[in-house]
Amino acid sequence: MNKLVLIDGNSIANRAFYALPLLSNHKGIHTNAILGFTMMVNNVITNEQPDHILVAFDAGKTTFRHKTYKEYKGGRQKTPPELSEQFPFIRELLDAYDIPRYELADYEADDIIGTLTNRAEKEDFEIVIITGDRDLTQLVSEKTTVYITKKGIADMEKNTPKTLQEKYGLHPHQIIDMKGLMGDLSDNIPGIPGVGEKTALKLLHQFGGTVESVLEHSDEISGKKLKEKVEENKESAILSKKLATIHTDSPIEVNLKDTKYNGYQEEKVIPFLKEMEFKQMLRNFEDSEQITNKAKLEATDFEILTEIKAEHFAKETALYIELENDNYHTANFVGIAIHSEKGSFFFSKETALKSSDFKKWLEDEKQTKLVYDAKKIIVSTNRLGIKGQGITFDIMLASYLLNPSESIDDFYSVATRHQFENIESDEAVYGKGAKRKIPSEDIVAEHLVRKAFAIAKLTEPLITELENNKQLELMEELELPLSFVLAQMEIYGVKVDTLRLEEMKDELLSRLTNLEISIHALAGKEFNINSPKQLGSVLFEDLKLPVIKKTKTGYSTAADVLESLSGQHEIIDEILTHRQLGKLQSTYIEGLLKVTDKNTKKVHTRFNQTLTQTGRLSSVDPNLQNIPIRLPEGRKIREVFVPSEPNWKIFSADYSQVELRVLAYISQDKDLIYAFQHDYDIHTKTAMDVFHVGENDVDALMRRQAKAVNFGIVYGISDYGLSQNLGITRKEAKAFIDRYFVSYPAVKEYMEEIVRSTKEKGYVETILHRRRYIPEITSRNFNIRSFAERTAMNTPIQGSAADIIKKAMILMKERLEKENLQARLLLQVHDELIFEAPEQEIELLQKIVPDVMENAVTLSVPLKVDSAFGNTWYDAK
Incomplete structure (x- = not known):
């Protein structure tokens, strides 16, 4: 016997949408209904193994039923745009699975399903209907089973003649009679006011089992109110039954042979699943090389080198370097892996240092290197005395550009995001936290070789994606060259006047002590200012200040609460100042002292190029982007940043109102x-x-x-x-x-x-x-x-401002080299570039730095740069 599966498309999509959280892929397409529908399709194919299948959709907002009753489905809320935008992709999904779909103007999906069910029963098919709508249970028979989605789309209730008899005491064809009496709120079918399911069933069982027979015996109904309602709404009951009746002879142009199903082809399904980013489903196709870009890397597929020769490198080679931790200014090498047409190789730092061929290859601009995190490669190999060059693609930067909202946690997160699955996470290989340790060399070697292989395999598809987004130029001419500039800035570092820093530490401690004395005097008692509980008690119980907000543990003393109380008592401003100075002391004074190199007296901040969604840079260890400058003490922290050479100056150049100028350009x-x-x-x-x-x-x-x-x-x-x-x-x-x-x-x-x-x-x-x-x-x-x-x-405004200063940094590096200047770019902070330079170069910098920055891009409004110089960063403002 042939099996026909009929799916109520709109109903299932609606159920899936509300069953799953609102999801989206990196292109911003909402995907929760698509995902739920895909899961249902896979379950149906696996569990039902249909010979024939079709998904029916509603064709529009109006049907022939609206001619009978204008208010039909009138109470329904408008479809959320997050759902309606997914329907075209659900249709794409069905096409990818080669599942027939059909819709017919003026008719509902129910009518298409009813008509095909009628025809299939005559041809002795077994029919399975899948829906979220109970109306379709009227089609149940010995040959037709209706599954109703319950919670979500996986849990389904099976409806057969037996289950309907057990639940309602009705035959399937009587479902329309029940609907006629009780109506249907979801479809705005009126029924008889005040008659619910329980009453409708009672009337049907008592008076002949049909709406017509109930109406004929209305004078026999017990209960005055119910009797009156039935007699007053006879026309409504007849209309409601008619509206609830599914047409089983609709003029559809699809026949049973059109629903024949021969299964799907992976090469059609896989691209769709990739586009939607359904990673778990993609794993179901693990054997398919199209999805995972896997190579069956076994231990014999790579070589651990004890001697590196030129013959191990191809013209284009994927390079991966593993370090023990993220701080690559002090980190130790775990190992190095390369992959190319010459094969896959692993070698240690010691082996690399012994090889003049490795150094020659890494410093050769003409030898193409594909990497993950170009900046890390350049900075870390610089510690080996090697100047890394010839890097032409960085899969980390590419992944960031394709979707900056997805965090770049590590190599594994990037590789798996782009469907390279034949790789383990670092935690799986090294362990986590206190249990972290470096395993045997052969395990490390295979892990790193897989990473190098992933770089090689992901480069081409990532380039294609960037091209499709018109972002390849952004990658090749901005972000990648910028990573080289940032690497050099990190290598240089910035000198810190540690003696002045120690003085500031003492000054701040003295100021904090005086503030504590003043706060205690204003409170009338001593207490722990840093204790929210004690502070809340003082402010809201002792001083009777108005309570703004409460938490589970008591009064809120958060910054926004205190700021809203500013001016109501002088203690508030003192407390706010105490907090700000305390943060300065712990985060910046003590923080800078911890990360300053004891020998060179320099800090080597690390610029994060793949963190913000606007494209702005951030920095860590130390964070020099967010030094608080609202307080004089915060601004003075810039005094500790000084030139690294005698008779040199700090030179600062700052874009003036760049975001407003970008706004003028974009808005025209x-x-x-x-x-x-x-x-x-x-x-x-x-x-x-x-x-x-x-x-x-x-x-x-x-x-x-x-x-x-x-x-x-x-x-x-x-x-x-x-x-x-x-x-x-x-x-x-x-x-x-x-x-x-x-x-x-x-x-x-x-x-x-x-x-x-x-x-x-x-x-x-x-x-x-x-x-x-x-x-x-x-x-x-x-x-x-x-x-x-x-x-x-x-x-677009913040991001464009970020693009402009990044472009200026690249052009500035080229200009300094062209002018053969000693001046160095040290820092980028928001719209400001900070240099150090010999005193005799300052006059020339005052000309060329604004020239480069103001002409970094061509806009219909002029860019303007203000510059200054001094003995410290503070003096150069």
């Missing part, structure tokens, strides 16, 4: 562009436009408010956010923002267009095609969606 607002082209003070100009006053009438308050709006607009500020920044009402803040958009209408148009575009595409781009995927922009949650919209507005 004529007034903003005019202001920058004519070198206006942009905050004064904004105040003039918003307040409708002349330049001489702009006072300090007006300029401050205009500045808050200017920078707030870049970050998609709300009226609430602006009101908090300026200490004004939300109404005043909204009026201010509205006036701003009247003055700069193209900015408003840009904000609206970028949100619309992001909802459509799922991502935003910078001027150099850096992408950020923002799937949350279609969220049903207002707060999540609002945050995503603000992110969409500001990412």
Whole structure:
């Protein structure tokens, strides 16, 4: 007997969507309904093994039933955009599996299923229907079984004539009679008001089993209210039965032979699963080389070298270097692996150091190297006295560019993200935490060779993805060359005046002690200022300050709570200052002393190139990006950063209002562009436009408010956010923002267009095609969606500013080499570049640094750079 499986497409997609959390792939496509549907398809194919199969879909919002009853399905909520956007991909899924699908204008999926079921029963088929809708149980027979999804899409309730009899005491064809009496809220079928399932069944069992027979005997119904309801709604009951009846003779153009199923072909399914990033499902196809890019690497497939020769290297070779920990400025080498057409090889650091051929190969620009983390390779091999060159591709940077929202945890996370599965995590090989240890050489060798092999195999598909995204140039001309610049900056390091740092430590400790005395005096008693419980007791019980927020353990004394209390008691500002200075002391004073090299007196911060979603750099060990400068003590920390050579200076160059200039360029607002082209003070100009006053009438308050709006607009500020920044009402803040958009209408148009575009595409781009995927922009949650919209507005601005300074860093390195200068680029902090240079080069730097930075990219607005120099970083501001 042939088996036909019929699937109610809309119903199953809807169930899958609400059963699974809102998921998305790196392109921003929501995938939870697609994933659930795919899981169901796989289960059906495995468990049912159908000879014939078809998925039926609703063709539109209206059907022939609407001609009978306009309000049919009228109570349904609008399909969430996160679900509706997945239907085209569900259709792609079915095409990939070679599963027939069908829809018919004016008819529902139920009618298609009912008609095919009717035909299949006549041909003596076994029929299985899968749905989330109980209406289809009216089709149950000895040949037809209906499975209803219960929780999610995996747990299904089996419906047969026997189960329906046990549950309702009805035959399948009586389901429409039950619906006629009780109606159906989900389809807006009215039924008889006040009659639920229990009452409907009672009436059917008592009066002949059909709606018509119940209505004929309405005068015999006990209970005055129920009797009146039935008699008053006879037409509604007849209509409801008609609406609930599935057509089993619909004019469909598909027949049983069209539903024949011969199975699927992996080469069609696999690309779809990869695009959706269904990693667990891809693992089910582990034997397929198309998915995993696996090579069956056995111990015999690589060689452990004790002597390295030129013959081991090809013109293009994948190189992987393993270090014991992330801090590669002090780390030890675990081993080195290479893979090319010449084979796979592993060797130790000692073997590498003995080989002049290895050094010659690594320093040869013409010998192509494919790597993971180019910066780490260059910095770590520099410790061996080798200058790494010829790196042409970095799979870590490529993965970051393709989706910066996915964190780059380690090699394993990158490799598996891009479907290279034939690899183990470092934890699996080395252990974790205190149990971490280096295993035998043969185990390490195989682990590293697999990594080198992964680099080789992933390079081509990653290049293709970058090309498809128009990001290959961003990789080859910005991020990869930048990694070389950052490597050199990390190798140089920055000199620290440790004597001045020790002095600051003593000064801060003295200041903290005085603050403690003052706080205790204001409190009227001594207590532990760093204890939230004791501090809460003092503030809200002893001093009777208003309670802003409570936690499970008592009063909240978080920073935002204290800031909201500022001005209500002088103790608050003292406590806030104490906290800020305490953080300075522990994080920056003591932190810098810990990481300063005792011999060279330098710190070698590590720049993280793959952390932020906007493309901005960050730094660690120490973090020099976030030195707090609101307090004088914080700004003075920059005094400890000094030139590493006698008679040298620190030179600083800072982009002026680069994000606002980018906003002017992206929005093409004529007034903003005019202001920058004519070198206006942009905050004064904004105040003039918003307040409708002349330049001489702009006072300090007006300029401050205009500045808050200017920078707030870049970050998609709300009226609430602006009101908090300026200490004004939300109404005043909204009026201010509205006036701003009247003055700069193209900015408003840009904000609206970028949100619309992001909802459509799922991502935003910078001027150099850096992408950020923002799937949350279609969220049903207002707060999540609002945050995503603000992110969409500001990412192209922040990201483009990051691209500009990165480009400037690359060009600056080339210019310094061209001018044959000794000056060195030491740090990048937000929009600022910091150099050290001989005093005699400062005059030339004052010319060439602004020249390079201001011409890093060509915009319709000029970029402007301010520069300064001094004996310390602090003096150069």
